[in-house]
Amino acid sequence: MSKALGYNAFGGPEVQVSFERPDPAPGPAEVLIRVAAAGVNPLDHLLRSGHVPALNGHLPFPQVLGMEAAGTVLAVGDDVTGLAVGDRVTGFALTGAGTYAETTLLLGTSTARIPDTLPETWAATVPVAGTTALDVLDQLDLPAGASILVNGIGGGVGIALAQLAGDRGLVVTGTGGPAKRELVTATGATFVDYTLGEVVDRLRAHAPDGFDAVVDTVGGQSLRDVAPLAAKPDALIAVGDPSVAELGGAEVRRRLDRANLERVAELMVAGRLDPHISGAYPLTRAGEALALVESRHASGKLVIDMSL
Ligand SMILES: NC(=O)c1ccc[n+]([C@@H]2O[C@H](COP(=O)([O-])OP(=O)(O)OC[C@H]3O[C@@H](n4cnc5c(N)ncnc54)[C@H](OP(=O)(O)O)[C@@H]3O)[C@@H](O)[C@H]2O)c1
Known part of the structure; x- marks a missing residue:
């Protein structure tokens, strides 16, 4: 039993x-x-x-x-x-x-x-947060030096994205509540506390021309608020809110196969993902x-x- x-x-x-x-x-x-x-x-x-x-x-x-x-x-x-x-x-x-x-x-x-x-x-x-973060980055396929906003960077998917995006040479900015600041800045990402108000204006200050990609893990109104910060509509990906399609963006395309699990496990033992x-x-x-x-x-x- x-x-x-x-x-x-x-x-x-x-x-x-x-x-x-x-x-x-x-x-x-x-x-x-x-x-x-x-x-x-x-x-x-x-x-x-x-x-x-x-x-x-x-x-x-x-x-x-x-x-x-x-x-x-x-x-x-x-x-x-x-x-x-x-x-x-x-x-x-x-x-x-x-x-x-x-x-x-x-x-x-x-x-x-x-x-x-x-x-x-x-x-x-590895299966849920780890491979989701990897799938997002594979889908975006951004070159090193590109900018990415992770809306909701302090949760399971967000903190994996912060590290794997940084590992690919992307310039990472993320939103979270105050308790996430230390965790997120330790990954090298720029942290923006959404609880302080006017979060979109403060994000614009970091990226006046928008971000090369916006990844949302929060959904709802928060997704709608940050969506216009994507330099192009199709550079918007949501992991948890299918209504992203109404905004011109896409849901993450998931790969649930063994090879993807192995890739994430290897990134962990290589010290590139915690x-x-x-x-x-x-x-x-x-x-x-x-x-x-x-x-x-x-x-x-x-x-x-x-x-x-
Ligand atoms: N498609 C898939 O296969 C797949 C896979 C994994 C997850 N998901 C979905 O993706 C979403 C996130 O999953 P998760 O595992 O990362 O969840 P999680 O670990 O619960 O993290 C969610 C994070 O969002 C932050 N947050 C909440 N409201 C926010 C706001 N307004 N602005 C910025 N941050 C905010 C939360 O903390 P603070 O507010 O304190 O910062 C929290 O850290 C869920 O909807 C989940 O169902 C989908």
Whole structure:
């Protein structure tokens, strides 16, 4: 049996419930892992709230929270290639099995072995925030020296973008609340505190002709406010708000394959990407981690660490 945190109905945090389930058996395309660490993401509470029925509307309750995890392979489905029992891996639970659990199923093609030196807590942040940041930069394909604005630079995707953009020689500016200033300036990015008012005017002061690209992780009115700062409309990318298309921009095109996971893991062990884990929680306190992310002001990444 495996302990898990999930929910018995769609709704707010009050529907969350701890329970035990049998270890799920892998289907032909899946791997069963013992979870060492799971990443905590906004998508987790969006799914719990029933806002993304296309992803989990068909699954039976109780559903388990979480989309990404790192751990050790316990069993491999017949059609999965390149993975074996005992491998340390990271990947996506696109199977619907959740990851806030002691064991879970990952999709074989969206699971990668991780380097020996990469801690599982870091590896657990590779699938969602890590590869999203990489996908944004691949999509933009900017030359070194180009300017980029990251709206919402202090969260999981934002802080990864800050580092990977800097690593590509881009000139990075980002917005965040006051608690993010130190974290962000340490990456070499210019920080603009959006809580001080007139954020667009203050950003314009940094880039009178606009930014070569604008990446938004916040959405809503904040996205609409910063969109005109993109030098060209198609240099606007949003990671969490599909309405970006109405502004002439695009959503990030995601790649969930093994090669992309490996690239991010390698950037981490090369010292070029730190997920900035601001909190690690035992499974018994996973609800607190999710509540912090749901507050929309989390710093860097939060993880569930099964060793705690
Ligand atoms: N398409 C995909 O595959 C994909 C993948 C990953 C994430 N996403 C989406 O991308 C979004 C961000 O994800 P995440 O993991 O980075 O979330 P996160 O870790 O919760 O970070 C969000 C950040 O936004 C900041 N923020 C909130 N309001 C702001 C504002 N008005 N201006 C500037 N910053 C503001 C928050 O902190 P402060 O306000 O305190 O600075 C926080 O650090 C979510 O909507 C998520 O669902 C999509």
